[in-house]
Amino acid sequence: MANQSAQRPAKRSGGINATFIGLVFLGICMLVAGFSIGGNIKKLGKTIEEKSFAAASTFSVPDSMGMTQKKYLNETEASAYLNISPEKVVSLITSGDIKEYIKTDEGYSVSVDVLDEWFDNESYQTKLKNNSVPGADVPEDGENTEE
Secondary structure, three states: HHHHHHHHOOOOHHHHHHHHHHHHHHHHHHHHHHHHHHHHHHHHHHHHHHHHHHHHEEEEEEEHHHHOOOOEEEHHHHHHHHHOOHHHHHHHHHOOOOOEEEEOOOEEEEEEHHHHHHHHHHHHHHHHHHOOOOOOOOOOOOOOOOO
C-alpha cells in the first residue's frame, strides 16, 4: 500500500477553488456570448423584416384601385378614377353632366357613386352611338320583323 500512495500525485492546495473559479468564468463568458448573439439575431430579424417590408412596398397599386375606399374624391382623384383629365372632370361638373358635387375651397368633391353612375351612363351612350350604324337595325337573318 505504501507504494500506491507514493505513485499518487500530491494534492495541490486551492485546486478545487481554481477549477470552480474557472468554470464560473467560463459560464459567464458563455452567457455574455449568448446574449450578444441573441441581440444580433434580433437585430438581424428586424433588419430583414424592414427590408422585406420595403421591398413589398415598392410594388405600387394604382390609385384608382384604392379610390373606392373614400366616399368623396377631389378633381384629381376623380380624374384618376375615371381615367380622364382633371380639366375634363371640372368641365363635366360645370356643364351639368355631373350634377351632384360639393364645392370646397380647393375645388370640387364628387361622390364615387355619382362618378360610377356618370361613367355607366357615358358607356351606355357611347355604345348606343357606335351601334347606330346604318343597317344595324336589320336582323342578321334578313327577315323583316314588321307585320
